[in-house]
Amino acid sequence: MNQSMENHQPSLQQQVETIKKDMQEAFAQNIQRASELNRMPRPVDPELQSVFVMSLLEGVLSRWLFQSVDDEWRQLEIDEIDELVEKNVQFEFFGLFGV
Numbered sequence: 001m002n003q004s005m006e007n008h009q010p011s012l013q014q015q016v017e018t019i020k021k022d023m024q025e026a027f028a029q030n031i032q033r034a035s036e037l038n039r040m041p042r043p044v045d046p047e048l049q050s051v052f053v054m055s056l057l058e059g060v061l062s063r064w065l066f067q068s069v070d071d072e073w074r075q076l077e078i079d080e081i082d083e084l085v086e087k088n089v090q091f092e093f094f095g096l097f098g099v
Contacts, residue, residue, distance in 0.1 A: 024054045053092045060088060
């Protein structure tokens with residue numbers, strides 16, 4: 001690829017950062033809406049909570065993607081990304097106590 005084409009295409013890292021930003025904003029909107037509908041057990045800061053959720057998701061995805069064959073992570077038997085995301089969203093709204 002020539003130099004001029006590379007300068008006009010966003011780098012993979014920029015694309016990843018944009019996706020992460022969009023996801024974090026979507027989480028914040030979901031948390032805000034849940035709060036407006038009185039679905040949250042206590043008042044929360046949607047922006048801060050979305051940072052926590054994104055950090056959790058990034059860490060879990062990283063472990064899932066880069067696990068070794070001998071890793072204890074295999075014991076969790078999460079084979080599909082959809083299942084991983086579903087479990088993360090469940091944790092987002094119900095937390096450790098599942099309430």
